[in-house]
Amino acid sequence: MSIRVHELAKELNFSSKEIISRLLALGTDVKNHLSTVDEKDADRLRGQMKGKEINLDHSERKNSEDIKQNSSETVQEGRTPETRHGTEGRPQGSRVGTDGRTSTPRSVSQGQPQGSRPSAQTNQGPRPNTPGPSQGARTGAQGPRPGYQGQPSGPRPGYQGQSQGPRPGYQGQPQGPRPGYQGQSQGPRPGYQGQPQGPRPGYQGQSQGPRPGYQGQSQGPRPGYQGQSQGPRPGYQGQSQGPRPGYQGQSQGPRPGYQGQSQGPRPGYQGQSQGPRPGYQGQSQGPRPGYQGQSQGPRPGYQGQSQGPRPGYQGQSQGSRPSPARAGAGVPQAPAIAEQVKRQTPATKKAQDKAYERKREMEKERENALRAPHKRFQKQPKKEVKDTSPKHIVIQESISVQDLALKMSRKAGELIKHLMNLGVMATINQELDSETATILANEMGVTVEIKAEKSLAVIEEIEDDPKDLAFRPPVVTVMGHVDHGKTSLLDAIRTTNVTSSEAGGITQHIGAYQVEIKGQKITFLDTPGHEAFTAMRARGAQVTDIAVLVVAADDGVMPQTVEAINHAKAAEVPIIVAINKIDKENATPERVKQELTEYGLVVEEWGGDTIAVPVSAKSKVNIEQLLEMILLVAEVRELKANPNRPAAGTVIEAELDKGKGPIATVLVSKGTLNVGDVAVAGCAFGKIRAMLDDKGRRVKKAGPAMPVEIQGLSEVPEAGEPFSVVADEKLARQITSARTAVRKVEESKRTVGKVSLEDLFDKIKEGEIKELNIIIKADVQGSVEALRQSLVRLSTDEVRVNPIHGGVGAINENDIMLASASNAIIIGFNVRADSNMKATADLEGVDLRFYRVIYDAIEDVKAAMTGLLDPTFKEVVLGRAEVRQVFKVPKAGTVAGCLVTEGKILRSAKVRVIRDSIVIHEGEMESLRRFKDDVKEVLESFECGIGIEKYNDLKEGDIIEAFTLEEEKRTL
């Protein structure tokens, strides 16, 4: 059976011309519409034309199905529509409009491959062992490869490129290049098991399908895609979704080594997108719908999770960068990137950047505007305050609350609060002792170091190297009883060594002088008596090396002789006895020696160690022998000093000279004093303008033990004050101002540390007192001795009672100075001290005690030593009442009706009854009433009733004196 062309055209609803051309293409020889076509050829054409219709329908349906399928897959499998890598599902090849190459699935595919369509130049049909339906091999197209079991669709009509069909082993349903495809398409590769979809209609670029080893689902470029798309590369095993409809840019799929999930550009994307790079193994989400910019996916070496630009994004996005620390760093980028960069014109890039920045700014502004109204209500994130307060501070012995707060970088209020918790109520200016400050600071987490600041007032002692020390002259003080010849002896000594040339020049008297004997010098303090000696000792200055005790051979040991002995002993100064006036006829030196033994001074010839030299000041007998003895003692004492250092010494005397200003005689004890030196003496300081020696001669320097008068001090220092040479006047000024500041404090503390019977026990307990020094003054010597012996017997293992001086007569200033210098108490037996002496004793902090019974004195000292000293009580008279009437009250006894004449009568007071100025009774009050009421007190001019406990012998006219006993310090 045959059919004419026009009938066939009518049947198939095509033009005759179309049918003719198609028939010709099928190899049927037709010339015009009247030509006949046998049934076989007609069927072929019918099949073809119907196939086209079906194919076209199918293609369209497929597209919509793809979209549906993709979206459903997205929901079901959590996949989003983009180019994926590492997939094991269906790969979709290039879509309509593809112009390039597409790699179709290879062997192991088991799907339904669609072979190349008409117009395909190279098409290989289904391979052997392909069990599924195949639409035959087209010209130039390679069909499904051996092992293919699916239904491959060959290259589609309009296909002009090279298409490689599914490779052997392919089992999926590959769709080959679609109509309009003009590029090269490579079908699924061997090992592929998914469903790749080839390039779709409209695709004109180059598309590389899944590579060998690919096992996932890959969706190729979608309709509308006109760029270059590189599909998943070898090694890819994930899911990859290719560019979506509307995509017109360049898309590079996942690179070799990629094993994660990658979502390619979304619909609406028109930019350039570079997929994950080699080495990438994580999950990468490409640009989202609405994205129109440039997107560069994760870079080589990236192994993490990367999310590309989100919907609405239109700018340029650079994905994760390679990190040198990450795997794959340094892996070169595919040439596609360079190509892509080349294609991107600077103008486009700039425009895109600007657009992106503008959009970002607008978004920021909008966000800020939205946030702004709520800003003030928003809780500001609490700023973490870095604690910069110190954890360790250094304080001195006391510090005010304010200063401590400053040091701790805390608020004073905070400290006060802590102090309150510690039970200390303090104000901001309150001084805290170091102990309290330490506890407080520790409580607040701060450690404290107490560093007593070196007071400028005290000049530090310079320790001399023993090898620098050299012998120095001894300093001698002459002491003795009145008129025993002290002054005469000093004069004799001075004149003994004065040469004739010097004789006329001896006009100067500076309080001290030096003599030279046998090439050795001796310094004498030219102040007879012990006033200066003790005064200087009381100030802590010990300048005397040797004491010369002058005892008149015709008078013997006298009270002041004893005083002198005791002073010297207290100062631990060796004594040389000068038995004077031996020229006198009634001189009895042996008796003097005898008497001295009573005071512990045994002369050498009697087996003792006291040197006694019989002299005559008047006749200048044995003066040199005395001096030699002094040198001998000095030699034994090895008196040495370093002459090569800044000078230091003691002020011997000082006065204000009308012409010279303040002048002071100083005794250099160490170092060498030079004119021009800056010296500090007590609170005075100044540059030494001039120096005079003991003979009034100007000198430029003064070595150890040399007395000199200095000029240039700012004020007159006190005798006994130390002096020192300092570096400069600035330092000198600082030192003296510091000394002036502490002087008041020292004066107020002057009595502190002095012993008294009240605190004797405490001081003994603290180990502060090992020896109780006592000065005994009595009306007669017998009492002195009796007391001395009784007190010495009170000595215990802990403390020794040491009567350092005993004498007859009133307590004088010397006694007080000695007590002050020796930290002694003074016991006066049947003697008194005048008010001046009491004041001096108070000033010096010396405890004065007066007794009329020896037993009381001994008991007091004993009690003080054992801590059992009873407090003394002072009677305080409160008032007086005169008895006006006496009542006999049954059960209550006698009650006196009284008028308070003086002061007041207290119920709690003690009372005494005085009749005719004689105290007839002392006792307790039993009752005090006003009318019928008991009262606590009755004031002057009021009447009251007074009952006395256990005393009823009251008479009119008696005086009832009310008094109390108040405890007081026992100072008298």
Ligand SMILES: Nc1nc2c(ncn2[C@@H]2O[C@H](COP(=O)(O)OP(=O)(O)OP(=O)(O)O)[C@@H](O)[C@H]2O)c(=O)[nH]1
């Ligand atoms: N015969 C004699 N008389 C002397 C001697 N020494 C001193 N005198 C005399 O004793 C008297 C007192 O001498 P001073 O030197 O004043 O005695 P003093 O100890 O300094 O006296 P005060 O300063 O009052 O303590 C004077 O009249 C001296 O002349 C001496 O060696 N022989």
